[in-house]
Amino acid sequence: MQDLIKKANKQALENLQKAQPTLIGIGVALKDIPNMDKKTILHAGPPITWDNMSGPLKGAVIGGLIYEGLASNEAEARTLAASGEIKFEPCHHHNTVGPMAGVVTSSMPVWIIENKAFGNLAYCTLNEGLGKVLRYGAFSEEVIERLNWIEKTLAPVLTAALKLRGDIDLKSMIAQVVQMGDEGHNRNKAGTSLFIREMAPYIVLVDFSNEEKADVLKFMHSNDHFFLNLTMPACKAAIDPNANIKYSTIVSIMARNGTEFGIKVSGLGDRWFTAPAEIIDGLFFPGYDKEDANPDIGDSVITETTGIGGFAMATAPAIVQFVGGTPQDAIQYTTSMYEITEEESNAYKMPTMNFRGTPTGIDIQKVIETQILPIINTGIAHKDPGVGQVGAGIVRPPMKCFEDALEAFVELMASEGMID
Amino acid sequence: MIKYDIRKNAYYDSVTLMLISKEIKTIDGVTEALVGMGTELNKELTVNLNLMTEQLNEISANDFYIAANVESEEVMTVVISTVDELLTKKKVESGSEYQPVSLNAALEMQPDANMVVVSIPGKYAEEEVNKLLDNDLNVMLFSDNVSIETELNLKQKAVDKGLLMMGPDCGTAIINGIPLAFANVVKKGNIGVVGASGTGTQEVTCLIDQMGAGVSQVIGTGGRDLKSEIGGLMMIQAMEALMADDSTDVIVLISKPPAPEVAEKILQLTKKTDKPVVVDFIGGDHSIIKSVGAYPCTTLEDAALKAVALSKGEVPEDFDGFAVENDVIDNIVTTGLSKMKPDQKYLRGLYTGGTLADEAMKMLGHTFGGIYSNIPLEPKYELKSLTELTGHVCLDLGEDQFTVGRPHPMIDPSTRSDRFVTDIDDEVAVVLVDVVLGYGSHLDPASEVATSIKAIRKNLAKKDKDIFVVASITGTVGDPQGLAESTQTLEEAGIIVMPSNAQAVRLVKAFMSKLSGGRYE
């Protein structure tokens, strides 16, 4: 049995190492995301009903409905959301990922990433910036206005610029930013800067007013996390070929919807293994504390699933206050992740670790055996809709997800007569 | 209630002190607390905060203290353990080397590892040691509570692979000059030692060092190796290695009396080497040892002496006396006897080292009546109660009865300190103790003994009495605690320090024999 598992896991890692996530353009959710329709709202994490959604996710859904013109105010939106007329589905069921609430509605522009090694696609919305934003559950007028601006100005300008620029190889770009102090989840400063550098020469050439072009550049510049929404679908595109590899014990998805944490395992195909999401132990912005925090939320943990984010903490000394304060602590965190992963990344190398590749490919057997849970860097959302981010920190998935997955895997193997 | 925790001459850095102060104030059941150095003004503040007790007078400017108003004794225990935790926590963080969880990760960090010291709970030992042996690693298994079947399986596997599997319950080894677990800093030399008894091996190696010689390798086997179930697998394995080792000229074997067929197997093996073999099967039969051309011994000290003589190419002689002239000994005995009152007649041997206790009882035999013990020589001398001692008693305080919930007395001498208080009554004349130094052991075991003895003497002085206290130190000048320092500490407390356990026991024997006008002669 172990031989089969080893072989399958090796295959999974080979897929991951071979992946070539590439930015090929910007599309529209309805048109580009598979099986999308006007009454469908995608959200982060495993499946969830309206009733069970936490504050920020409900807020984002309300905002989404208003943005789409399906409702004109909060009350209408709530009624509609509860009516059963709207379909709620995980982004992950549509080759998509969304940060925090992760709400995607039909009119939203989305990045399109192609994994050139396999030809599969992945999608993600454009990052809205900081403060009051939809992904943290805000739905006030300014939020909707910004969404409209993204649709009407940001996306068209970038689409045009991208056409001039051509495809952008995100794998080598992420490899660079990992060497520039980004871990790809909580720090995206280097990535955002690099992306602006790549795009600026083409943005100035496109046929829009100077004011619009300046607004686009300013918008990207004012938001350190702009690149996160490219890193995430790049990771998604890279790991999707592992969605169903028989006998593999490698984790293919980790995601949270603000109520539950869910994982999928390659050898178990489409099954989610969920458990209540945890409250994040982190640093809170002044005026907020643990009481204000929503349980863990967002698809951004796809970064850790593919071996960056918290797994690459050692490369991001600038944000070590999240993990205890010293660069040494960060190195300890990264080092511990090698104990539960299958390989070291052949592309993402960390200078502080003597250019060792990031720990990549979580094996559920190793997690259970060592009791070391994956480490996740993440932002913390306020539990009430519309307040926004209240802090950042680290969190680990519930052990139960991995225990249930292991049990299911053993049962499956037994039912197939592979083991006693 | 108001409680104090005072640490004499203890210095902690200010950051730690502040942390302690902050933390203990948040403990449930603590209404007021003050943490600081015991200066006059700080003590004045203590009084102002209504945290005064008479203990405050004991504190001086260079003492660290905590004064706290707590709901109960239990709360104070929590306070103290919180403080200890904070004091040690910092140290761990400062080490900050990554500590791997899985063996694979450990081997990545230490790819050419060749020795693993295992001291995890016994029930997990089988799984882990099997993995280690599979990775061709030598093992020192310190853990106990490992079944004899497991031991056999592991040792069989080690023998098949040509590896060391020292243990279970192996407390001491010196490999390539490096002391492992409980071991002393012994000079390098040409004597190889294989021991099935921990403190016995420590005593022999320390005496070798004190005699100016040294060891090549010291290999432990665990106490059950020479039972018939195991058949001496590891002792044989170790002997063969020492026989083939160019740096070893003399081989010493130490064990409690083995199963006869195992003894036979081992002694037959000694014929296959030209190297002299010194054998101490503590209290075992000598004739069979002689018959194969090996050198039998009467005591651990005798074993060391013979090994050293042979290592220099000299002819070994039996030794059963004292290192000093007999009149010096007579003088000590006479002086000691002169202080005894008629009702003082009993011996208390309080040992931290099991083999040393065993050796003491075997040497004393029945010279002045049977000796009760938790490890008696005969079943009828099994102690009925550990709390009410009568007659002559010799205890191995390292046995499970005494170590439930606390560390071995070699690490934490408080077990013995407590026994000093309870076990030495008005009828006790002689106290016999061991003091084991070296790595693994307590930082200053001699002081612990000295403090206890001073307190006992103070109490006895009120009744115009004294006791006769004899100690031996298992240690070397190179040990972290220092042989000379420890000797001085004991002697300052009026304790007679003998150069070996054997000589200490002999002195006690001489003393007891003359006590009460030679009642036992």
Add this chain to the structure above:
Amino acid sequence: MEAVRITDRLLDYINSHKGETGQIHSVFDGSFNIIDAEGCLIGILSADKDLSPLSMIVNCQSFNHKSIVQGHLCEFTDGAIHFQNTKLKINTSKPEVVNLSLKHIDNNHISIRTEKLEDLKKFIINEGSLAGIAELIKYIEIKETASFINLKSADINEYSDFIKERLLELINNIIDENLELFKSAIQKTVGFGPGLTPSTDDFLTGIIIMMNSLNQTGLGSMLDGINILCAGKTTKISEEMIKHATKGYVPESYKYFIEVLLDNNKEDIAEAVGKVIKIGSSSGTDFLFGVYCMALINSEKLRRLENDQI
């Protein structure tokens, strides 16, 4: 181990005490102290520690292992300190030699600009650790006499509350240059507060070193015998710190700060203050509080002198 940096005084001291022995007095994560037969305390520090008057920095990260144990003996020899019991040895033959004296600032009647002192006060309040007694800086006013303003209604910690009147008495005795009362006030303040060097000792060190550096007649003579007054009233480590200060020696970061403070060509004290605040838990801040008080006393005195001349 190799000594990397050493103070000139320690080097002289070791050279004049060859063959003598000392004992390990106390051990911390990043440092340990040796005490010799004369009761002198010698600091052995790791690289990130602040060089103090009788100390050396060695090339070792942490002293928290078994080879350095309280009570172990050592011997000073030519070019090395040997530790008995263990094979440990500190080589002292090639370190950089450092002078930590503040005695030689030769400006007479230095006047520190008021803005600089205000800055210092702000730094202490905003960035210092007020867990000791330095929070009293918020309330103290030093004019012709010193007094506290609005202190009654303030919520201050138990240490500050306990010591406030005695502190005031001490300061007023300095203003009055009343030697006898000053000495008795010292005895009533030394050795108080949390920490290994109790807060008032850090405060006094600040006062004393400023008395030394300001080089004014009247002040210097007040320092004689202070160390004897403090003996036994505080921890050994504190006693030594005060003793060194009376002779004009302080730890390196303290020295640097005083030099910046007294140099009228330098405006910005932020960096120097930052280094001091990091010392100990509240030690650095309490020291700064002492410096502030003494500097203010001095400024007020100079102001009065000028007014008198007019």
Add this chain to the structure above:
Amino acid sequence: MNKINELFSKDLKVINMGLESFHKDLKSQDVDSIQMNWRPTAGGNEKMMALLARLKTKK
């Protein structure tokens, strides 16, 4: 040469699994030693241990 005699001719390189004081003693003597943060497989959770073991059986 057998493996034990091979060991005698090399520098001792230790992995310490269990009591950290043994590791610290070795470190203080400059012996190459690493300390493991050992814990029982699956934290001693018997159900999980059994599941892992089943995956390791051969069939």
